Amino acid sequence: MARGGDDSALIASARAGSDLAFGRLVDRHGQAARNFARRLAANPADGDDIAQEAFLHAWTRLGDLREPERFRSWLLAIVWRKAREGRRAEARRGRREEAFASVQPCDTGMAGEAAMAAARALARLTVEQRGAIALCLAGGWTHQEAAEILDLPLGSVKSHIARGRARLSELLQGQDR
Known part of the structure; x- marks a missing residue:
């Protein structure tokens, strides 16, 4: 269905x-x-x-x-x-x-600051990485479904997710320094 x-x-x-x-x-x-x-x-x-x-x-x-x-x-x-x-x-x-x-964020607490940092980090990914992450990690679509939507090979979608996750981690860790 x-x-x-x-x-x-x-x-x-x-x-x-x-x-x-x-x-x-x-x-x-x-x-x-x-x-x-x-x-x-x-x-x-x-x-x-x-x-x-x-x-x-x-x-x-x-x-x-x-x-x-x-x-x-x-x-x-x-x-x-x-x-x-x-x-x-x-x-x-x-x-x-x-x-x-x-x-500069107002005193909204760490959640607000963390959300803003995540949004800035996500914006620095390639559009392909953002697309794959948005569909699979945030949207709940399978890798195969994302590959069809993005018109990319399945392996490319998996690669974009892996590289995007690594880049997000790198960017967000750099926020702590």
């Missing part, structure tokens, strides 16, 4: 022009798409933009979907491609990351 249930009837209705049916697909899969996009993007707001672009693309290309029962995987693959296209200017992203890193 596909994640999120069977979407075949909704997809058939959406293909026939039903905005309501597509809206139900967005309701059903929107959070997964936004979560994945936010993990891929260095800035959560950029992740929301990526997810929105992915849904727009999915709406316009719904006729290309060959296996309606795999809508969520197809959608996450679109999110992945949109994130890789890098629609946001690197200079703007860099300025935001610098501004975020320079903000």
Whole structure:
């Protein structure tokens, strides 16, 4: 059974022009798409933009979907491609990351500081490492499912996870010094 249930009837209705049916697909899969996009993007707001672009693309290309029962995987693959296209200017992203890193956290405790350090470290990974980690470690997808979504060989996904974990560990240990 596909994640999120069977979407075949909704997809058939959406293909026939039903905005309501597509809206139900967005309701059903929107959070997964936004979560994945936010993990891929260095800035959560950029992740929301990526997810929105992915849904727009999915709406316009719904006729290309060959296996309606795999809508969520197809959608996450679109999110992945949109994130890789890098629609946001690197200079703007860099300025935001610098501004975020320079903000001194208020006395929110170690949990807040640790979360900010983890977000900064994750942003320094390659997009492939972030994608694999976001899907497998944070999203609960299998390595095989992540390989299909990311359109990468299974071994590459496993490698990206291993290297990403090692790099995160290295970056987070450097925060203690």
